[in-house]
Amino acid sequence: xxxxxxxxxxxxxxxxxxxxxxxxxxxxxxxxxxxxxxxxxxxxxxxxxxxxxxxxxxxxxxxxxxxxxxxxxxxxxxxxxxxxxxxxxxxxxxxxxxxxxxxxxxxxxxxxxxxxxxxxxxxxxxxxxxxxxxxxxxxxxxxxxxxxxxxxxxxxxxxxxxxxxxxxxxxxxxxxxxxxxxxxxxxxxxxxxxxxxxxxxxxxxxxxxxxxxxxxxxxxxx
Amino acid sequence: xxxxxxxxxxxxxxxxxxxxxxxxxxxxxxxxxxxxxxxxxxxxxxxxxxxxxxxxxxxxxxxxxxxxxxxxxxxxxxxxxxxxxxxxxxxxxxxxxxxxxxxxxxxxxxxxxxxxxxxxxxxxxxxxxxxxxxxxxxxxxxxxxxxxxxxxxxxxxxxxxxxxxxxxxxxxxxxxxxxxxxxxxxxxxxxxxxxxxxxxxxxxxxxxxxxxxxxxxxxxxxxxxxxxxxxxxxxxxxxxxxxxxxx
Ligand code: HEM
Ligand code: SF4
Ligand code: FES
Numbered sequence: 148x149x150x151x152x153x154x155x156x157x158x159x160x161x162x163x164x165x166x167x168x169x170x171x172x173x174x175x176x177x178x179x180x181x182x183x184x185x186x187x188x189x190x191x192x193x194x195x196x197x198x199x200x201x202x203x204x205x206x207x208x209x210x211x212x213x214x215x216x217x218x219x220x221x222x223x224x225x226x227x228x229x230x231x232x233x234x235x236x237x238x239x240x241x242x243x244x245x246x247x248x249x250x251x252x253x254x255x256x257x258x259x260x261x262x263x264x265x266x267x268x269x270x271x272x273x274x275x276x277x278x279x280x281x282x283x284x285x286x287x288x289x290x291x292x293x294x295x296x297x298x299x300x301x302x303x304x305x306x307x308x309x310x311x312x313x314x315x316x317x318x319x320x321x322x323x324x325x326x327x328x329x330x331x332x333x334x335x336x337x338x339x340x341x342x343x344x345x346x347x348x349x350x351x352x353x354x355x356x357x358x359x360x361x362x363x364x365x366x367x368x369x
Numbered sequence: 370x371x372x373x374x375x376x377x378x379x380x381x382x383x384x385x386x387x388x389x390x391x392x393x394x395x396x397x398x399x400x401x402x403x404x405x406x407x408x409x410x411x412x413x414x415x416x417x418x419x420x421x422x423x424x425x426x427x428x429x430x431x432x433x434x435x436x437x438x439x440x441x442x443x444x445x446x447x448x449x450x451x452x453x454x455x456x457x458x459x460x461x462x463x464x465x466x467x468x469x470x471x472x473x474x475x476x477x478x479x480x481x482x483x484x485x486x487x488x489x490x491x492x493x494x495x496x497x498x499x500x501x502x503x504x505x506x507x508x509x510x511x512x513x514x515x516x517x518x519x520x521x522x523x524x525x526x527x528x529x530x531x532x533x534x535x536x537x538x539x540x541x542x543x544x545x546x547x548x549x550x551x552x553x554x555x556x557x558x559x560x561x562x563x564x565x566x567x568x569x570x571x572x573x574x575x576x577x578x579x580x581x582x583x584x585x586x587x588x589x590x591x592x593x594x595x596x597x598x599x600x601x602x603x604x605x606x607x608x609x610x611x612x613x614x615x616x
Contacts, residue, residue, distance in 0.1 A: 153582035230540035233581030240467045242441035246591035328585040334607030
């Protein structure tokens with residue numbers, strides 16, 4: 148039986164992409180704690196972060212998350228390379244913006260920006276908290292690891308504030324196309340439903356993009 | 370009216386091609402772009418130069434032979450028409466018009482503006498048929514088909530195989546063409562007995578021909594002269610899942 152490699156690869160990209168989309172909602176909601184006044188935010192954020200780290204369920208989800216990112220990136224790279232090979236010669240003149248969005252034409256570039264962000268982001272937090280690399284993490288008054296302090300000090304460095312905020316832009320654009328596209332890849336073909344999904348995708352991308360983009364600034368000026 | 374054409378010239382698949390400039394006077398805005406090329410070819414004959422090879426048949430938007438890339442768009446600057454439906458009134462006097470053949474690894478250039486689209490034929494051969502008896506015409510009401518179903522099938526059947534979807538797609542994906550052919554037959558009772566086999570065979574052939582995979586840029590449905598909707602591709606994906614489970 149034929150393997151339908153295109154379909155298989157795109158299904159993995161869409162499935163892992165949508166899983167990451169759900170993760171982003173949870174992640175953004177938790178990070179909203181950071182904009183609360185310092186006195187409340189520190190305790191809440193540190194206890195939340197400790198509960199997550201110690202929960203078996205979350206540990207499993209975390210591995211799913213790592214796997215999703217890896218699968219998404221690897222298969223995205225594979226189809227992007229294959230798709231380039233299918234169009235070896237470009238047009239001398241191509242007004243593709245008249246028939247499609249810039250975003251849909253540049254998902255690989257946008258994804259690479261996000262990957263760059265993920266690497267820096269993991270180095271900032273995950274490597275320090277989970278792997279214990281870099282300066283040791285202090286404890287707060289309740290004896291929890293003071294993850295709040297890590298974010299707080301990071302977001303008082305203007306370079307990191309700008310980096311985190313700028314990188315929310317490619318994320319928003321990637322999500323706007325990706326969210327819509329994933330449903331079609333997975334075989335959802337109800338016309339009216341797809342129009343609703345297109346609207347949801349726009350709002351989703353705006354909320355996630357602006358949400359992640361604005362938190363570092365609020366913390367900086369707090 | 371005067372147009373400065375920049376046209377892709379290439380003698381054979383093996384040779385390198387290039388854009389060549391031709392200034393053509395005495396055109397009128399009522400001419401179709403193909404008529405302007407005819408006019409240019411007559412001039413080339415008089416000048417003892419090789420004529421420009423391009424394809425056409427019906428010149429009324431129904432055969433799908435005339436596909437070329439004009440000024441950065443498949444079939445020229447308008448949405449959803451064929452090349453033969455494009456007239457010089459869409460351009461201004463003195464404009465430069467760049468004409469290139471379809472670009473896709475699976476559509477190699479044969480000569481000038483003519484590409485080999487037999488990959489489409491092989492996708493059709495792999496499953497876009499029904500193996501039922503074709504004798505004399507059957508009784509029209511022997512198989513009752515709901516209006517919405519026949520509309521869906523007829524909308525998909527409108528595809529004329531021009532190749533604009535592949536040409537405009539950054540991935541050279543043939544998903545719009547293939548999905549139109551699959552959904553045409555698979556939505557009708559006549560196509561049902563081979564439905565699962567058809568979708569797997571045709572999508573596999575599509576991959577074997579070296580077309581890229583669909584990432585839903587949506588460019589194809591804008592350039593398709595038959596307004597085949599991109600939703601057909603989503604439906605094809607659903608049919609692949611069904612075929613994998615039940616086929
Ligand atoms: C938080 C991170 C990310 C999320 C939520 C996400 C989400 C998505 C979604 C939902 C899709 C649509 C799948 C489809 O079309 O069926 C997609 C496609 C894609 N993603 Fe991501 N993605 C993320 C990160 C990345 C990264 C790090 C890369 C690359 C290094 C990447 C590269 C791509 C590419 C190339 C596509 C295919 C694009 C296309 O349809 O043209 N993504 N992504
Ligand atoms: S789907 Fe449209 S653009 Fe593609 S071959 Fe058929 S008619 Fe041409
Ligand atoms: S020549 Fe037949 S569609 Fe243009």
